[in-house]
Amino acid sequence: MLYEPIGHDPAHWPDSYWRASCPALPPCPPLARSSTVDVAIIGAGYAGLNAALELVESHGADVAVLEAAQPGWGASGRNGGFCCLGGTKLDATAITRRIGAAGAAEWDAFEHAGIARVRDNLARYRIDAQTTETGEIQLAANARAWARMQRAGGEVLDATQLREHGLNTAVYPGGAMTRAGFGLHPYAYVTGLARAALAAGVALHGDSRVTGLTPAQAGWTVQTAQGQVHARQVLIATNGYSDERLPGWLHRRILPALSHVMVTEPIAPADLQAQGWTRHLMAYDSRTLLHYFRLLPDNRMLFGARGGMSFRPAPVARFAREARQAFDMIFPAWQAVPAAYHWNGLVCLTTSRAPYIGPVPGAPGLFLALGWHGNGVAAASHGGRCAARALMGVADAAPRLTRRPPARFPLPRKLALRAGMALAGLIDGPLRPR
Ligand SMILES: Cc1cc2nc3c(=O)[nH]c(=O)nc-3n(C[C@H](O)[C@H](O)[C@H](O)COP(=O)(O)OP(=O)(O)OC[C@H]3O[C@@H](n4cnc5c(N)ncnc54)[C@H](O)[C@@H]3O)c2cc1C
Known part of the structure; x- marks a missing residue:
């Protein structure tokens, strides 16, 4: 862990303006048994919740989301509320140099689609996120x-x-x-997503820090203090709050x-x-x-x-x-x-200066979606959806820029x-x- 434990401690949830100005989500109970699902998602921020909604609504999957604190505890409930272009530290020239003009155009389209995705989520799930003027x-x-x-x-x-x-x-x-883009209430948005996920049948567990990820027959066993989930596939959507032992491959790559x-x-x-x-x-x-x-x-x-x-x-x-x-x-x-x-x-941040949406090398069924470079309101929302489609086997579901596994620092x-x-x-x- 790069920072002091207090920064990762669910008991230390800052008294932000966002929490003071939005009804809290009723606490999601911890996982307290052993269950089996198609996909387990670690982290209930924009990425994890969008992925869960996509998996349930478009693919009919059985999904559990495990969150160490409560939905929106991480960056998704405490950011500046800029729903804007972004997600990489590379400019258009550097992106073109890395993956060509078509790849750069695809990334540009992804950034705009992220903003449209958030607008669509707000309308579809009837979330009042106090949006402000465009641009x-x-x-x-x-x-x-x-x-x-x-x-x-x-x-x-x-x-x-x-x-x-x-x-x-x-x-x-x-x-x-x-x-392009607009301002929004980030905690109203993330709790709105959590409500939508619950309504769609997602098993959403708070106070359920994942402490172990072990390969099992036809999938993975995801361990928490009081329970475990067996899943064919696992999506890790923990961004800046990641435990770099889950999996060990992640160590020093973010x-x-x-x-x-x-x-x-x-x-x-x-x-x-x-x-x-x-x-x-x-x-x-x-x-x-x-x-x-x-x-x-x-x-x-x-x-x-x-x-x-x-x-x-x-x-x-x-x-x-x-x-x-x-x-x-x-x-x-x-x-x-x-x-x-x-x-x-x-x-x-990552060494590739871009997000990573894709499989953990050498760990079939384990996926990552993270590295939004400080701009995840739109990018993590859409990126979560792309990750869900990638999990379901859709080819090229994530933009090319995000498909290169980051090297170690x-x-x-x-x-x-x-x-x-x-x-x-x-x-x-x-x-x-x-
Ligand atoms: C102060 C601040 C201001 C920002 N301002 C903006 C902005 O204005 N616009 C913008 O686009 N972006 C902004 N960002 C970035 C944006 O908030 C993030 O990119 C985005 O919220 C990431 O979403 P996420 O779902 O990937 O991760 P997060 O929302 O960080 O969620 C990760 C979750 O994983 C959980 N977790 C971690 N480990 C485990 C485990 N082992 N088991 C279970 N759960 C676990 C954490 O508790 C956390 O809730 C800001 C970020 C910060 C911190």
């Missing part, structure tokens, strides 16, 4: 990034135009608009990384006007260690920052202070607006993370008022 703005963190954005073309807005569009900050010289979120008290309309930020559009900046933010339906500002190395209270508090300093610099008119909530969680990962962050900090440079 996303990437803000240039410095003059160099702004020049690059202008050269790339597309719909760019300079600082004056940003102000005219209700997107004024004291920092960013310009931005590029993408007309890099869980911290993301931190602050949500303020509601901001008064006059203060929104004073800052000139009045839109409920998703926004993020061009830094590697990016800041991401969006105004929530009740006019609280959600402000996220990637980085940090530990779940210990002192470094977490230090990181929260730094994030607040960035917030105050970007939105000086809101310096007096108190923060109401802070929390963090784990995302998942060659260096000690915390060292690599620390070095990567230091380098990113140098390249990004300090955030400065415009």
Whole structure:
């Protein structure tokens, strides 16, 4: 385990704004017997629950989902709610170089299909996830990034135009608009999926950490503290919270990384006007260690920052202070607006810089779907569905980019993370008022 146990402890579920503003799902009881199903899924986040729904609804499979805490405890219940393009750290040129133009087009279609998938889920399962306006703005963190954005073309807005569009900050010289995606309430979405899975007949077990995975006749035995499931196939959908012994093949092939979120008290309309930020559009900046933010339906500002190395209270508090300093610099008119909530969680990176959806090499019947690179609302939702189809034997169900098993990290990962962050900090440079 790369981080302190507290970060993985079901008893430590952050008091996030999301949990405070959404009815909780009634607790799902633990697995307390021995059962047999077609497919066992480990992890009840977007990936696991979408896979379960796909398996039951489209393939009539008998499915059990085993969750160490309760559905949505992981990143799926505590993220920023950006339902947006993403899922890889590779840009279009690098993807084309790796798998060709057709593969790059297929991946691009996958990212868009992810957003459509979430919209479809919300409508199909009647989930009120408080969606916000369509689109996303990437803000240039410095003059160099702004020049690059202008050269790339597309719909760019300079600082004056940003102000005219209700997107004024004291920092960013310009931005590029993408007309895709929307904001949502991540916990309402994941608990809505869990309700839909229960209604569809999925055996959904909370407080059921999987502690062992052993080959058995025609499948696998999946062990929890109080029970076991025998399944022909198993899908591991545990992303940043994975136990790297399940299976041992996973060891050092993923890099869980911290993301931190602050949500303020509601901001008064006059203060929104004073800052000139009045839109409920998703926004993020061009830094590697990016800041991401969006105004929530009740006019609280959600402000996220990637980085940090530990779940210990002192470094977490230090990181929260730094994030607040960035917030105050970007939105000086809101310096007096108190923060109401802070929390963090784990995302998942891989050496291939792309997700992996596919079989565990050398372990027939065992599949993985993980590595959404900090953007899993859409990608893990659709990726979970692709994994389910792959399990059912559909050829090429997952996009080509996700079919290459990730290699092991060659260096000690915390060292690599620390070095990567230091380098990113140098390249990004300090955030400065415009
Ligand atoms: C603070 C934060 C902000 C983010 N913001 C955004 C955003 O705005 N937009 C976006 O697209 N993405 C965002 N992400 C990333 C996104 O939330 C994830 O990519 C996505 O939720 C991953 O879904 P998942 O189902 O793969 O994994 P998770 O939701 O993390 O679920 C994995 C589950 O597996 C369970 N588990 C682990 N081990 C076991 C075991 N042995 N037995 C049983 N269960 C186990 C865990 O308890 C957990 O509930 C953010 C992430 C964080 C942490």
